[in-house]
Amino acid sequence: DTAVSQTPKYLVTQMGNDKSIKCEQNLGHDTMYWYKQDSKKFLKIMFSYNNKELIINETVPNRFSPKSPDKAHLNLHINSLELGDSAVYFCASSQARAGYGYTFGSGTRLTVV
Amino acid sequence: AQKVTQAQTEISVVEKEDVTLDCVYETRDTTYYLFWYKQPPSGELVFLIRRNSFDEQNEISGRYSWNFQKSTSSFNFTITASQVVDSAVYFCALTHQGGSEKLVFGKGTKLTVNP
Numbered sequence: 001d002t003a004v005s006q007t008p009k010y011l012v013t014q015m016g017n018d019k020s021i022k023c024e025q026n027l028g029h030d031t032m033y034w035y036k037q038d039s040k041k042f043l044k045i046m047f048s049y050n051n052k053e054l055i056i057n058e059t060v061p062n063r064f065s066p067k068s069p070d071k072a073h074l075n076l077h078i079n080s081l082e083l084g085d086s087a088v089y090f091c092a093s094s095q096a097r098a099g100y101g102y103t104f105g106s107g108t109r110l111t112v113v
Numbered sequence: 114a115q116k117v118t119q120a121q122t123e124i125s126v127v128e129k130e131d132v133t134l135d136c137v138y139e140t141r142d143t144t145y146y147l148f149w150y151k152q153p154p155s156g157e158l159v160f161l162i163r164r165n166s167f168d169e170q171n172e173i174s175g176r177y178s179w180n181f182q183k184s185t186s187s188f189n190f191t192i193t194a195s196q197v198v199d200s201a202v203y204f205c206a207l208t209h210q211g212g213s214e215k216l217v218f219g220k221g222t223k224l225t226v227n228p
Contacts, residue, residue, distance in 0.1 A: 031214060041152075041202055043218040056215055090158065094214055101148055102216060104158040 003027050006091045006105035013081055014113055021076045021108045023091030030095060031055075032074035033102070034066060037088040046089075049074055081112045115140045117207050119219035126195055127227050134190045134222045136205030142166075145209045147181065147188045148216070153201040161203075164188065195226045 006023040013019050025032060033056075034046040048056040049068040063079045078085060091105040116139040126132045138147065149161040162172060164181050172179045176193045192199055205219045 033215070035216075041221050041223075043204065043216075043221075045215045045217075048215060058215075088156065101146070101160055101163045103160070104150075106157045109156075 003103050004091055004093055004105040006089075006108055008108060009106065010109050010111075012111045012113065015081055015083060017081050018077070018079045019081060019110070020078070021089055021091075021110070023074045023076070023105055025072055025091075025093040025103070027093055027103060029093035029103070030071060031093060032068065032071070033092045033094070034074065034076050035090040035092060035104075037090060037107070039087070043090070047074075047076075078110075081110075083112050086110055086112045115142075115145075115207050115209065115217045117205050117217055117219035119203075119205055119222050121222045122220070123223045123225070125225045125227065128197060129194050130226075131191060131193050132195050132224065132226075134192075134203050134205075134224065136188045136190065136219060138186050138188065138205070138207045140207060140209065142209040145207060148206040148208075149179065149188075149190050150204045150206060151201045152204065152221070158204075161190075192224075195224075197226050197228055200224060200226045 004025045031050045033048040035043050036046050037043045045058050046060045047066040051071050052068045065077045068074045088107045088109050090107050092102040094102045118137045145166045147164045151159040169181050178191045180189045202221045202223045204221045206216045208214050208216050
């Protein structure tokens with residue numbers, strides 16, 4: 001019974017395409033996040049949502065658009081994919097304002113060719 | 114601004130050696146939380162420990178131990194009697210109480226344990 005599940009696990013696509021990554025958590029957490037891990041393994045936050053409200057948008061190109069239909073889901077849509085978007089994208093969730101730490105999904109490896 | 118520095122990019126040891134991974138952090142908050150995560154070759158991020166800024170007690174969990182020292186802003190991680198399965202990238206991370214709770218990660222230390 002996966003706590004934070006994201007799909008797909010692997011995504012290979014051509015430049016210029018539009019793609020989405022889905023994330024769902026069954027932990028009852030208030031806050032969800034998207035992190036990007038680049039080829040050097042550096043992890044950086046992209047977005048966070050608290051109860052469907054966007055609270056962090058960290059200088060991410062506007063080709064990236066998160067959507068949170070409810071507090072258990074946070075999807076990431078990427079328009080006009082570029083080679084530099086190739087990375088591993090992690091979804092995570094946490095209880096807000098508690099510093100309890102995150103539960104991460106298993107990651108989506110996006111490869112743009 | 115918050116910052117986490119893991120100065121060791123890569124460490125290689127032989128099985129059964131002890132190894133310490135360093136983590137130094139910067140923050141202006143008085144209430145904050147520190148974490149260690151493990152990322153094995155399979156790629157998932159595995160939570161190891163969370164420590165709040167008011168609790169400076171060291172912690173031991175099996176072969177793992179953590180040394181938190183506010184005076185030097187460090188939160189170091191020691192693996193005793195390392196094993197091949199400990200080979201992974203280890204991340205130290207920081208967040209603060211309230212607000213967005215975003216995690217700020219260090220750049221990670223790649224640990225290779227050779228048989």
